Amino acid sequence: MHLHRRHSLLCPLLLVPYLFAQPLEVTYKVEVSTVAGSGRVGYKGGPALEAALNRPNGIVVDRAGNIYFSDDDNHCVRKVTPDGRVVLVAGRPGTAGFEDGDREEALFNSPHGLTLDPAGNLYVCDYLNNAIRKISPSGEVSTFLGGRGGGFKDGGPDEAKLLFPIAIVRDSKGNLWVLESGNHALRKITPQRRIITVVGTGFPGYRDGAGKQAQLSSPVGLAIDKYDNLYIVDAGNRCIRKVTPDGQVSTFVELTFRGWTIRGELAGGLSFATSAGGHGGGVAVDADGNLYIADGGRHIIYQINPAEKTVEILAGTGRPGWIDGNGKFARFHEPVEICLGEKPNTFYVCDYRNAAIRRITIEKLEKYRRPQPADTPKVVSPTLIVRVLDAVSGKPITGAQIQATPTQKGFPLITSPQGEARAEVAPGSYTLTLSIQKEGYKPQQTPVKVEGTTIQVEVRLTPEPPAPQPFFIRVVDENTLAPVAEAQVRLLSQGQLLQAGTTSSAGEYRPTVSGTLRVEVEKSGYFPHSETITPRAGDSLIIKLKPAVIGAVLRETRILFKPNSPQLEPSSYAVLDEIAEFLRKNPRVKLRIHGHTDIGDPDPRYNQRLSEERAINVRQYLIRKGISPDRLEAIGHGNTKPIADNKTPEGRAQNRRVEFEVISN
The missing domain is CATH 2.60.40.1120 (Carboxypeptidase-like, regulatory domain)
Structure with missing residues (x-):
């Protein structure tokens, strides 16, 4: 892919060194490369070209060369470091929500556009939360404006309402400009955190003129030049709009490029409609005022040169795919966002469907050359x-x-x-x-x-045999679903301890062992939890711990008895040992043990007596394990409190149970 511009010699004296030289069209070479993404859709960090992304959407680069991007379907913000690694900036990968706090505790819901301020704060369009979120350099996440319930209202942090904020930029005065696809509007957030509608009526339409009378339709992309002019990808109207600092709106480029010189083939004009039926299109503007458009509908990156009134394809063939190299051969699959790089003539693109971050570089090749004999063969690069x-x-x-x-x-x-x-x-x-x-x-x-x-x-x-892959454990509070930090996790196989550790502040633990495992989880103030699993690579296991508060009831169907007998089966001992250990670690807790039976015998008095004897035997077992008798009560209910239908074997198995109720803590 080559771009062309003609330059003339301005001063005759400058011709002296070039008496035998002739002017040549300035030639540029465009190269496309991949900086992050392996082609696999998912979540994986580490070396950038081995990383897994899930529909990257917003992108911005700092002066140090960190490439920040919104990982839309992973509901988090990540970055590519200058040494080529993908790391988490903020959010819980794969979990949507709305929560401020530390980088590992915060929750986003489909983050989109990004921008930075001089202090290194990152501002995020939290699309489905209808909010602008702020990430400090230390990783603390806060809600800057808006949140949850969408709407269209100006004002301060307590009154402001947004609807589907999709793109954001910062001007030279410190104002944040937010593009909202839901309100079809451009709005300004002042340094005092007040939001003001500058363009749009809240309804889709097409009208140029003064800001609040002008209309947009499903806008998706936003860029700002050095004079604080704003450029909007107006996807619903399939054009580029320009907004001056005083709020005047005009159509900058129409979908058919009418009035512009077209270099090369641009069949069909602009089209930001994606394969999913949505809109995908980003815009960037360089120091010379040239615009670069990522057209997700055409799988093309355009360059628009206002000075020469020209439009041409910078990279892409118009067919979806994934090919690096020379811009004229390169392929994208729904490029939805583009930004300037840390170096001149460098750009980064969110390649949405390829789950990748791509880089575009423009290199000047030559300007003048001396005349060569006519028969000198042209050197062609294979x-x-x-x-x-x-x-x-x-x-x-x-x-x-x-x-x-x-x-x-x-x-x-x-x-x-x-x-x-x-x-x-x-x-x-x-x-x-x-x-x-x-x-x-x-x-x-x-x-x-x-x-x-x-x-x-x-x-x-040749494929290598697959190595065992770790799985993922997250421990949460059963009532609030909040993460449980510093919970003790033990992984055993056939009674042998393989691995042990504690959960992070986000309630997470990542084992490195595999196979059939017994997972045991303990935390002060909670009932213990254990289960046997055979995880697969990449599995996510959510463990809900029950808080041991007064009135809380732990229901156990794994405590088994011999048929029509209060005698415990040996398989029950491991479960009761966990209860005993829980009581030792929580010395203030007292339990009431409830025995229940199914409708095995038609005589309710028999079932009542059997349930009482079973509860008493459980109490006696715990006493033998060193638990003080005054911390344990035992009562029976017979078959009077079923939790399932006694007509099926599965239902009867659930009704034959022991429950532990906290009566003091």
């Missing part, structure tokens, strides 16, 4: 096309990383969902060694002979 397949299934491999020796511009390459990557390589006749890596496969080196104009290579990678 195009290398690499296809990477699974050696067993023959299916294409997405997200494989390709390095080249000797070093080539544009590398490393990342394969698309079709298993393909392409790039231009240095001309000449030589051997290029490709090193291909992909998690879960054995790395491979492949020599390639460089000759001709197109080199096609097919590489088949």
Whole structure:
């Protein structure tokens, strides 16, 4: 992909060093590369090219080169560090909600647009919470304005209402500008945290003019130039609108590019409609006033040059896919947001459906050259096309990383969902060694002979046996669902302790063992919990601990007795040992033990007596384990308090139970 501009020589004296030189069109080369995302949709941090993302939506870059992005369906904000790692900024991955607090405790609900202030505070459009959230450099999350119930109302933090805030920027005076797709409006938040409607009536429409009389329709993208002019991707009207600092609205570019010079083929004009029926489109503006549009409907990045009144494709072919390399060959799958990078002529794109962050760089190649003989052959850089397949299934491999020796511009390459990557390589006749890596496969080196104009290579990678993957445990309060920190977690197999630890402030614990496991969880002030699991890779186990408050009842169907007998089955001892340990660790707790039977005998007096004897036997077992008798009471209820239908075996099994009620703590 090449961009062209003509330059003239302004001063005759400057011609002296170039008497034999001729002006040449300035040529730019556009390269697309992947900076984060493996092609897998999900949540995984670590090395950026191995990370899993889930529909990245908003993006902003700081001066140090940290790339912050909203991970929409993971309901969190993450960043790519300058050393190439994806880390969490704030939110609980995979959990939607609305909660302020520490980075690991806060909850978001479909975060979208992002912007930064000079102090390093990050502002987030919390789309489904109808709020603007603030993340401090230390990771503390607070609600800056709005929250939960949507609406359309100006005012301070207590009165303001927003509806689906989708994009946000900051101007030179410290005001935040928020674009709301739900209210079809552009609104300003002053440094005093008051929100003012500048453009829009709250209803969709199409009208230029003074701000509050002007109308937008489902706006999705927002950018600001150095003069504080704002540019809006008006998706419903399929155009770009401009808002001056005094609030005047005009149509900057129409969907058909009428009145602009089109370079190349731009069939169909702008279209921000995505495959899901929604809208996807972002905008960025550089220091020269050029606009860069991410058109999710066309899978294209446009460049709009107001000075020359030109429009052309910067990157993308118009077909969905995932191909890095030269901009004219590169492919995206619903690019929905774009921002300026930390360096000039660098941009970052949220590639929504590919679950990736892509980088676009523009490099100036040459401006002048000396005349060459007419018969001098033009040097053409060969195009290398690499296809990477699974050696067993023959299916294409997405997200494989390709390095080249000797070093080539544009590398490393990342394969698309079709298993393909392409790039231009240095001309000449030589051997290029490709090193291909992909998690879960054995790395491979492949020599390639460089000759001709197109080199096609097919590489088949051998899968490695899958390594055991950790699963995920989250411990929460049964009543409030709040995380339970510092809970003791033990993992056993056949009675042998494999791993032990405590939950984090977010109630999380990540084991590194696998197989069939017995999980035991304890926390002061809660009843103990245990269960046997066989987790799969990536499973999430939510354990709800019951608070041991007065009146709380722990129901146990795992305490078993011999048929028609008060005698305990040996399999019940482990459960009762947990209760005894709980009482030892909570010395102020007193329990009332309730015995229940099913309708096994038609004589209610028999069932009453049997339930009492069973409760007494449980009490005696706990006393033998060192629990003081004055902390335990035992009563029976027979079959008078069923919790299930006694007509089925499953129902009767639930009714044969022992309950522990807290009567003092």
